Amino acid sequence: MNNQVHEIAANCDQLPQRFIRKRDEEYSNIATADASSPTNIPVIDVSLLASSDSELDKLKSAIINWGCFQAINHGIEASFLDKVREISKLFFNLPAEEKKKCLREEDDVEGYGNDMVFSDQQVLDWTDRLYIAVLPHDQQKLRFWPQNPAHFREVVDEYGSKIELMNEVVLKALARSLKLEENCFLDQYGTTSRLLARFNYYPPCPWSDKVLGLKPHSDGSAVTFLLQDKDVEGLQILKDGQWFGVPIVPNALTINVGDQMEIMSNGIFKSPIHRVLVNSKDQRVTVAMFCMPQTEKDIEPVDGLITDDMPRLYKNVTFSLEFYMKNYQHGTRSIDACKI
Numbered sequence: 001m002n003n004q005v006h007e008i009a010a011n012c013d014q015l016p017q018r019f020i021r022k023r024d025e026e027y028s029n030i031a032t033a034d035a036s037s038p039t040n041i042p043v044i045d046v047s048l049l050a051s052s053d054s055e056l057d058k059l060k061s062a063i064i065n066w067g068c069f070q071a072i073n074h075g076i077e078a079s080f081l082d083k084v085r086e087i088s089k090l091f092f093n094l095p096a097e098e099k100k101k102c103l104r105e106e107d108d109v110e111g112y113g114n115d116m117v118f119s120d121q122q123v124l125d126w127t128d129r130l131y132i133a134v135l136p137h138d139q140q141k142l143r144f145w146p147q148n149p150a151h152f153r154e155v156v157d158e159y160g161s162k163i164e165l166m167n168e169v170v171l172k173a174l175a176r177s178l179k180l181e182e183n184c185f186l187d188q189y190g191t192t193s194r195l196l197a198r199f200n201y202y203p204p205c206p207w208s209d210k211v212l213g214l215k216p217h218s219d220g221s222a223v224t225f226l227l228q229d230k231d232v233e234g235l236q237i238l239k240d241g242q243w244f245g246v247p248i249v250p251n252a253l254t255i256n257v258g259d260q261m262e263i264m265s266n267g268i269f270k271s272p273i274h275r276v277l278v279n280s281k282d283q284r285v286t287v288a289m290f291c292m293p294q295t296e297k298d299i300e301p302v303d304g305l306i307t308d309d310m311p312r313l314y315k316n317v318t319f320s321l322e323f324y325m326k327n328y329q330h331g332t333r334s335i336d337a338c339k340i
């Protein structure tokens with residue numbers, strides 16, 4: 001097992017080779033949009049999605065053009081989001097020995113740790129993370145759940161229930177925005193959602209221009225709900241051949257579709273490629289909630305989206321986490337393996 005990035009950051013005076021980005025492998029021809037020009041990632045009022053056709057159109061164009069949006073008026077109290085941020089920071093700022101009680105095991109993707117290493121060439125991400133299954137409840141592996149802070153489990157369970165409800169609202173709205181029956185995406189979920197939480201901790205890095213917090217990737221979820229750090233930005237999204245910074249919008253959740261939504265929508269909704277830059281002075285903590293169908297469920301493009309003009313683009317697939325992770329660490333995209 002590697003040392004955690006937190007310890008490496010605290011103890012080394014030279015950047016270990018394994019973290020140095022290989023720019024020729026990561027979309028090197030892509031420009032970064034001028035940092036001074038504001039990024040117009042659409043802001044969607046979730047409370048209007050059930051009643052307003054214009055908000056629904058805005059949602060559709062946000063997902064088609066950006067693959068993501070900033071969700072406001074989503075019904076989760078700002079004070080509760082602060083609690084989620086608080087337990088995350090409390091955990092990551094515990095002594096290393098305490099955090100290691102939740103350490104990922106050799107062949108498991110869940111737990112506390114850094115990248116799973118599949119090859120010597122793999123460039124490592126400048127991040128430590130805690131990855132846990134939150135729903136369905138009977139799939140929680142409590143040995144990976146922190147006992148400290150003491151209210152961690154209670155807060156995460158409550159957050160999971162709230163995100164599950166919002167996921168239903170978003171999935172129904174996405175279906176209606178395409179003039180489809182509103183349950184057509186939800187029906188592919190099976191009887192319960194699968195919800196994975198990833199708590200991301202990016203320590204400050206003196207060599208911030210040489211590393212990435214997360215390499216370019218798209219998410220393996222159907223929908224991802226990201227709670228950004230309150231103060232420190234870092235997420236960038238790829239659009240029209242340029243990287244755009246995703247600003248912090250107070251009390252918003254940043255929502256993006258993942259590979260499974262790209263498949264279910266037969267490619268109309270594109271799972272956006274994104275990456276994370278790290279900060280030279282400040283730590284950054286984010287919480288990503290990945291919502292997706294049950295593991296054993298096959299997913300496929302919705303019938304209504306397959307026409308003579310728009311042939312079926314993806315096979316029936318079961319999108320396992322292991323399949324996704326292997327592709328990520330090899331720098332390939334799982335979604336490409338799902339294309340017909």
Ligand SMILES: O=C(O)CCC(=O)C(=O)O
Pocket residue numbers: 198200214219226234235274276286288
């Ligand atoms: O930390 C972030 O801003 C993004 C995290 C992310 O992309 C992920 O966990 O998949």
Ligand SMILES: [Fe+2]
Pocket residue numbers: 217218219274
């Ligand atoms: Fe992501």
